[in-house]
Amino acid sequence: MRFDTIVLGGGIVGVSVAVHLQQRGLSVALVDLKQPGNETSFGNGGLIQREGVYPYAFPRGLGKLLHYATNRSPDVRYHRNAMFELAPFLWSYWRNSHPAKHAAISRSYATLIEHCVTEHETLAQEAGVSALLCPTGWMKIFRSHQKQDEETRAAEQWRREFDVKFESLDSAQLRAVEPDLDTSLLGALHYPASVFVSDPGALVAGYANYFEKIGGRFFLGDARTLRDSWRVDTGAGQIEAASAVVATGPWSDQVIAQMGYRLPLAIKRGYHMHYGAQSNARLNHPVLDVESGYLLAPMSRGIRLTTGIEFARADAPKTPEQLDVVEPTARSLFPLGKRIDAEPWMGRRPCTPDMLPIIGPAMRHKNLWFAFGHAHHGLTLGPITGRLVAEMMTGRDTLVDSHPFRVDRFQ
Template structure:
């Protein structure tokens, strides 16, 4: 039987980054997943690595937007009516967490992670020989209508106070930065302290390859086979049983199933999202990821083409794809940018694991000695994977962590 100091369940960007952080500190690590590294939630995102202060994705409070969502006509959010009874309690908690004073608390609580996220990525990218994926030219947020820009001003001001670096642009300035954009918007913000990567899957795979080249072991297996033993935690894998003295759950939207088996229930929900890649030519080339804020999508230059990512969809995690949002926003995206044909026949569908307060859970599992948690990163998994991996590694080893870990621990939902 293979044995290690730490068994990590989940080989997305969060799990792989955590494996590297523990390995750097001298621990033996086995990384397990049912698929190859990075092929689930970590594959489908905008590639953005956030800066010092980014407001979380919130429950809208604008009356017009609420009506659009209630009537299921919004491009930014959609729901399956039959699923509402199962998600209603979470939505109420999320709405309460979206109050202005609560958002300010979350922004400050996340600042120690956000302000160090890019540097931690750069360290791992450098050691993995993958700095070629990184772009440090920021991203651009577009506002087609003045009210939407006015609504975001308080968040921008708070961000400036917390160290964000950005420029407010008019239409002409934004089009000089991105000549392929059609001038159908009134305002723009260029966030210079935000980075991005050209292939999120490539980054995760590079981290996994670096982990293995340093002696780490990857196994395939079903996390639900995890059993507690006298000497640690055992997982049945395709290579036979493996044993870890301690175990880390980094299963993203699949974490709740395993933790429920162990008697731990935390308020995780899944926000589904879609993306599709589109061919491009010189007349529609982008240098930055672009947020079309009023419509609710991001379009990013990727190695596969221009990746258009949708807002959120509330439905069962494994329900059949219903890419209505993508179909609705495509005409608007074509108005903004000349897109070529779709690269894939079918859009990609993934699931973002989200807690109602928009912060991840990072730390020990209550009343389950030897079991650790790092999941629920929501829309910030790529950004936060390396830095939350560092925080968890420092906490597990009894080091003085770079920031107070208590705001991110599971106990906040159990009091």
């Protein structure tokens, strides 16, 4: 079985790349160990973050660093036995988070973010899954004036620099739109231009179904069997193609290592759990509890609570302590009912130390392409990444400048 290209990875990035290549007349094979949308793309907060022009930076203040060093913070935890291995990545991440560097990085990052909603809307309409995109925006809620003032100043800066839309709500305005939240909250920031996805896994599956509808082929197979020229073993037999795209998210380093590539990719793990709602309570927007670092989102399965960051080895056993820590606080924020899931879900966010994804051709192999490292914004940036990769591979003018995301910036 021969194709023009093989796309490795059935998450939002890989599926989006496959769709855009297939739309441009290439015959495309999409390969993953599971059905599309069943790993990292399944368990996120469901946000398409049009406001996310500044990628999440490493804290630089001494007080904040000392706070996290205790390993008791609800929003960031770490496995001590992984710190030596992660130290080079964290050091580079910290350096790139200097305000001047972070601002420069954001100017490149914003070129992708600018198109995140429109590219999703176009793809969702073509795939017939527009009903999964909820134009409600999302909110950051506040318990302290200090945090409210800090976040408002940041939002005002984003508006000046990148025309990011936001609305500042006082306590009465917040109660009007979210009457079942804790009435002691001081207020919220609402980002109306962002979009909420009520079932991220179903959205990716819908995009994948559209990919097959327009002639693409999906295969169950192991991306780590990729070999030069380009061949992959699948359950239906060996397939080959003139080109290949590695879009396997947190497993991308395993795929490219066998070809001699060592890129600084690290993992931020996270957890979620679904809950019912007590007494017909209703949550109308995803809400981020800024002080405690968790998100509540009204998913189709129930109210999803997603945790912050856990630094650990990618293959380390689950340690969903953050979920247990923030659950009582989440219950005080919103009247959550019983847990719905049998056990917490865990996902892995693939991160680079400069907070920019890796998008572009490999340095030493002809017709090999990379598309991974999207950290917290994989769902947000999937379709625009797919379009950018497809435009580069087919020799067309690109919607955005691909140079900041090139692979060789780490060499």
